[in-house]
Amino acid sequence: MKKVLVLGAGLVAKPLVRYLLDIPDYHVTVASRTVSKAHELIEGHARGKAVALLVDDSESLEKLIRECDLAVSLVPYTYHVAIAKLCLKHKKHLMTTSYISPAMKALDGAAKDAGLVFMNELGLDPGIDHMSAMKIIDAVKKDGGHIAHFKSWCGGLPAPEANTNPFGYKFSWSPRGVVMAGRNEAHFLENGKQVDIPGPELFDNHRPVEVPGAGKFEGYPNRDSLPYSEIYGIVGTKTMFRGTLRFEGWCRTWKKIADMGYLNEAKINTAGLTYGKLTAQLIKSAGESVKAETAAFCKVPVDSDIVSRLEWLGLFGSEPVAAGKDNAMDILCARLIEKLAYAPGERDMIVLHHDFTAEYPGGKTQKITSTLVDFGVPHGASSMSRTVSLPAAIGVRLILDGKFTRTGVHAPTMPEAYLPILAELETLGIQCKEAWGAKS
DSSP states (O other), rough: OEEEEEEEOOOTTHHHHHHHTTTTTEEEEEEESSSSHHHHHHTTTTEEEEEEOOOHHHHHHHHHTTOOSEEEOOOOOGHHHHHHHHHHHHHHHHESOOOOOOHHHTHHHHHHTTTTTOOOOOBBBBHHHHHHHHHHHHHHHHHHHHEEEEEEEEEEEEOOOOOTTSSSSSOOSSSHHHHHHHOOOOEETTTTTTEOGGGGGGGOOEEEEEETTEEEEOOOOOOOTHHHHHHOTTTTTEEEEEEEEETTHHHHHHHHHHHHHOOOOBOOOOTEEEEHHHHHHHHOOOSSSHHHHHHHHTTTTTTTTHHHHHHHHHTTTTTTOOOOBBBBBHHHHHHHHHHHHOTTHHHHEEEEEEEEEOOOOEEEEEEEEEEEEEEETTTSOHHHHHHHHHHHHHHHHHTTTTOOOOOOESSSSSHHHHHHHHHHHHHTOOOOOEEOOOOO
C-alpha cells in the first residue's frame, strides 16, 4: 500500500484526494487544522484517514511525514521548506503546487543525495502553463526552430452566466493571494526590450486580450517573467511575457483601491470603525461625504464605474468592519469574501492562453497558440480546484509508481513529467487545444 499524506484541506484539495483514493493500492491521510474539512474530503473511504493538525506543531507533523511515502503540501507556501526538511530527514518524496522559492531550490543537492523527488509548481499557474508551453517549445526545437516571441495569459474567472457583479470576479480560492498579487512589481521582455513595472504602477499597465473561444479580457503583467527564458530553454527570445487575465474594468478599479491604501497591512484601531470611516481615514478626508471625497481622491467623476464598484462593495457605508481584523488589507479581504462569492450551482472558468512566434532556418516564421478553457461543475468541483490539484495528483502517481525518477527539486518542464500528465488530464476533460499556423 502506497501512503500519501495530504497537508491541507482547503478549496483545491478535494479533486486530488478523490483521484488518489480511486487508485486501489493507495492510502491517503488528510491532515487539516479543521479536521471536519478533512473528513469531508475522505467521505468515509476505507483507504482514507482524516487527522487534526496544526502545521506549526512540528512534532505531530514529523510523525505524519515519517509514516508516509510522499507528502503533498497544500498549506501556505511559507511552510513548504520546513516540510521539505522533514521529508529529507525521513527520506520521503514531496509534492507542492507552489513556486520554487530560493530556499526550496537550495535543497536540490540534498534531495538528489537522498534519492528523493521534490516536485513543485505542479498545479495550474504554475503547472499546466509550464507543461503546455514546454510541449510546444520542445516540438519547435525538434523541428529545427526556436521561439522568438512568447506570451502567456492565465485567469480564474466566473463563467459568463455567473459574471453577475460589478467587479466581474468571484473567489474560488483565498482572496488574500489575489489582493497581495496587486502589490507585486513586474518584469518582462517585449520585442527585445526589458520592461520593469514598479508595484504601485502594476494596474496602470494593462492591455486588451482576446482569447479564441473565450472572449475579450484585460490583462496585466504577472510578477517576474524574465527567468522563464532560461527555465523554458529559450534564452535569446525577444519577448517573454506572463500575464493575468481579468474582465474589463478590474485594473482601473484596483489601481484606485491600491492608491487609497486598502492593500496596507499596518495595524489600525478598529474600535467603532465602519467601512465608510475606514475609507475616510485611508484617504485622509473629513468624512462628510465619503463617496464624493473618494471620487475626488481617485480623480474620477462621482458617477464613474470605479466609484460605483466601491459603493457596491460597501466601502462608503455605515456597516462595522469585519470583526477580528486589524489592518486594511484583511478587512478588505473579509469584505471580498462576503460580496464576491459564488452562489450554489454557479460555475467558475479557467482561461489559459499561450501565444508563440517560432522562427526557422531560412527566415520562415510560424504562429502557434495553446488554449485551455475549462469550467467548473455545477454543485461539484470548481475548475480552479480541478486544474490546480489534479496535475499534482497525477504527479504523485508518477512518482510513487516509479515512472518519474529524476531526483532533486523540480518543476514539471521535462518531457517525462509533462507528457504523461497532460495526457492523463485530457482523459479527465482538461485539454489544451493547440493551433499551428503555416510556416511563411
